[in-house]
Amino acid sequence: MVTLNSKIPEGPLAEKWSNHKASIKLVNPANKKKLDIIVVGAGASGASAAATLAELGYNVKVYCFQDSSRRAHSIASQGGINATKNYKNDGDSDYRLFYDMIKGGDFRAREANVYRLAEISNNVIDQYVAQGVPFAREYSGYLTTRSFGGVQVSRTFYAQGQTGQQCTLAAYQALMRQINAGKAKMFTRRDVLDLVVINGKARGIITRNLITGEIERHSAHAVVFATGGYGTVYYLSTLAINSNVTAAMAAFRKGALFANPSMAQIHPTCIPVLNEYQSKLTLMSESLRNDGRVWVPKKKGDKRPANEIPEEERDYYLERRYPAFGNLVPRDVASRAAKERCDAGYGVGETGLSVYLDFKDAINIQGKETIAGKYGNLFDLYLKITGINPYKEPMRIYPAAHYTMGGLWVDYNLMTTIPGLYAIGEANFSDHGSNRLGASSLLQCSADGYFILPVTIGDYLADEIKTPKISTDTPEFEKAEKAVKEKLNKLLSVKGTQTVTSFHKRLGHILWSYSGMIKNENGLKKAFKLVSELKEEFWKNVKIPGGLNELNHELEKASRVADFFDVAKLIITDALDRKESCGAHFREEYQTEEGEPKRDDKNYSYVSAWEYTGEDKPPKLNKEELKFKYVKVTERSYK
Amino acid sequence: MNITLKIWRQKNEHAKGKFVTYKLDDVSKEMTFLEMLDYLNEKLIKEGNDPVAFDSDCREGICGMCGLYINGRPNGPKKGVTACQLSMSVFKDGDTITVEPWRAKAFPVIKDLIVNRNAFDKIIQVGGYISVTTGSAPEANSIPVKKENAERAFDSGICIGCGACVAACKNASAMLFIGAKVSQLALLPQGRVEAKERVKTMVAKMDELGFGNCSNTGACEAECPKEIKLTNIARLNREFYKANLS
Ligand SMILES: Cc1cc2nc3c(=O)[nH]c(=O)nc-3n(C[C@H](O)[C@H](O)[C@H](O)COP(=O)(O)OP(=O)(O)OC[C@H]3O[C@@H](n4cnc5c(N)ncnc54)[C@H](O)[C@@H]3O)c2cc1C
Ligand code: SF4
Ligand code: FES
DSSP states (O other), rough: OOOOOOOOOSSOOOOOOOHHHHHOOOOOOOHTTOEEEEOOOOOOHHHHHHHHHHHOOOOOEEOOOOSSSSGGGGGGSSOOEOOOOOOOSSSSSSSHHHHHHHHHSSOOOHHHHHHHHHHHHHHHHHHHHHHOOOBBBBBTTTTBBBTTTOOSSOOESSSTTTOOOOOOOEEEHHHHHHHHSSSSEEOSEEEEEEEEEETTTEEEEEEEEEETTTTEEOOEEEEEEOOOOHHHHHHSSOOOOOOOOOHHHHHTTTTOOOOOOTTTEEEEEOOOOOOOOOOOOOOOOOOGGTOEEEEEESTTTTSOOOGGGGGGEOOOOOHHOOOOOOOGGGHHHOOOHHHHHHTTTTTTTTSSSSSEOOHEEEEEEEEOOHHHHHEEEEEHHHHHSSOOTTTTTEEEEEEEEEEOOOEEEOOOOSSSSSSTTTEEGBOOOSSSTTSSOOOHHHHHHHHHIIHHHHHHHHHHGGGTTTTTOOOOHHHHHHHHHHHHHHHHHHHHHHSBOOHHHHHHHHHHHHHHHHSSSBBBBBHHHHHHHHHHHHHHHHHBOOOOOOSSSOOHHHHHHHHHHHHHHHHHHHHHHHHHHHHBBBTTTBBTSBOOSSBBBOOHHHHHHHEEEEEOTTTTTEEEEEEOOOOOOOOOOOOOOOO | OOEEEEEEEESTTSOOEEEEEEEEOOOTTTTTHHHHHHHHEEEEEEETTOOOOOOOOOSSSSSSSOEEEEEEEETSSSSOOOGGGGGGGGGGGTTTEEEEEOOOTSSSSSETTTOOHHHHHHHHHHSSHHHTTTTTTGGGGGGGOOHHHHHHHHHHHHHOOOOOOHHHHHHHHHHHHHHHHHHHHHHHHHHHHHHHHHHHHHHHHHHHHBBBBBOOOHHHHHHHOOOOOTHHHHHHHHHHHHHOOO
């Protein structure tokens, strides 16, 4: 059994981070030059970490599967990034952001981590502005903000609907600067397939060069995984089609704990599934709910065009059910409410699986130009994909898999249970509890990468200054490389009849049906059986053309899907264990009379941290008890 | 609908490529262009053939990973879209569609429709940034930026680094790509400090990497999926002259 030590510093909440920084070990500049760090992933978290570590003087090696670090999926994030600047003078503060996230996460996140995010948020905005991120501004030339779901202040900084693109490019450019300076080295088109652990410490990775197919060894004094989320386990999601969980699963198999795997966010405002060939779902930023009103017809199966349905026959169900927050309730609440209406027969569109998001009133009040200024590119995107003009007709939206709150378990230093292995950004579990609030992931990724990891990693590396360069010529590297080759060759040798994608689609369908917005015990048990059977079938009947030593997309996909089966089982196991509802984890058996999630704080106020016990063996549950000292744990209400 | 595809197949960088013809039935108008290629590949795999290699990731027009020369134009007949956003509804039953990779000396073919665009990263590496070390940034509102400038910087900053501009240009020039980054940073007070050095190093790198010169035909602007304007090249030229005068 692993002992979980979250290493939360002593002292009052608002002083923990400063005290911690003041007391942890440091590495002096001369020694930093002798230390190598591997960063896997180059999105908002990985690129910012790699650039900052290189600026500090470490030798940094960065890996990603795309052809350039600029293409990490952070690039697609849309609506904004939170900070407690309080420029609007509307009563915002570090404590308020902290409280909103703790409550938004339905009291399943760590207080100390979340408070630290709030504290760092303003530095993140300062950093991005200095790097040239063109955030939205007032005529005065000063920065402006907007509101996001689950909060009552306006604290979200944005660059139209492409905030993530602008922030990611800023981090990318900072990394490119360090490459030019010779402090960082980039390895693109690489799949990281395994982690190498030597004497209990993370010392390297095994990669596959996606152009030549060569299996390579890379070593370092410490390894950072910034590999993003695994929402693609659902097949259709708002993630990139190559987003995956392979690195995290490799770490899991080598002893890192996987926390809260079942905590997956289904985002309420996505373009609905339009046809069976679809390869991904496109998000329509949550910021749209600032001005858009969500409704369905009051009459079941009303097939009239939206504009012909008179005002009094529309059910603005979010405003009706949640008068205090209205259209700005958190994502999990908005998603379930949409599903509830559609399941009850009030959904719109061909399939009845969508609801309206209407800008008519906003355009009437604020004018078309103002609305275009705020959402112009999102409206264009919507028009491009659906052929519907949101200036004239309401958008049709439906929930889609979007974000994973779960991920590798990390302590306050962002280190996993494997010494020397860190996880940052969406790949870790730390700050969002059971539901993430909008615009807080970019914040977390950037805080982790620019300001937290570069400090905390020193505490570990201070004891490594005498460790010479790590050789890749060791039995551990040998063994890991061999295992990777064997697994890939095994996949290639199946030579079955069904394509990788067909398996991925089936897996996604099982999870969406039984472990999506609403779960129950029978469904989850059934899903576990179905996934196990599908996994077996996959290893017997998958068909992968081509060989190992060439560019082979099907092999890449197969290796990812193989890991999706394992994480799917972990997701279901976790969902079965958690006999309560909280945030995005909604078990039908545990709900209030009004259909809201019913937490069980007495028995489930913990982070579930799963430990690998062997291939297809049930993982072992470790619990990190959550203690709330600075907030009153209450029923989460948005009414 | 029925579609005939003529697709460039090339085993690797050094192999000689050729067009191969595929017939595809039951193509839905609802597919995107890449979903149509997925559909072709699923079929090829089932038949025991090698699928067509092409790049993509976000599938929503923002990562810049996809990019195909379709019927002689970057990303096909529709303006302002990437290949992943191109809907098959722009084609008709019976159409023949030619699909090629980007063609440019600086973007060698890796396999089939995949090219190597590392040259873009190399250009950014020599100056496409503001050199601010983490932690040294001043309070965000201490640098007011005219709303209009912030918006124009955004309009330049939305370049996705896809390379369609290079593929569209008969000289394979990267001026629109560089112009977009130089303009974004030059429009902001934070970026002015290094403006001269930046434009010089980036242009020098572009020449070194084998991109051609700009002869003002405007093909790049017409084919850019993000509709980055030619005014970015004008600003690049102005910045370049200014930098070399002083
Ligand atoms: C459509 C969309 C909109 C969003 N909008 C917002 C928003 O407005 N505000 C907000 O705060 N958040 C938003 N989010 C969430 C946020 O964008 C993500 O959580 C965040 O960007 C994740 O960043 P990351 O650095 O952790 O990972 P990513 O940016 O996903 O990067 C992952 C990196 O890891 C690499 N990688 C992964 N696996 C491997 C492997 N096995 N081998 C090698 N490399 C690997 C990839 O190449 C990539 O470089 C949005 C998300 C989506 C999908
Ligand atoms: S300028 Fe346009 S075409 Fe050129 S790389 Fe940028 S987005 Fe692509
Ligand atoms: S796949 Fe990202 S732009 Fe087309």
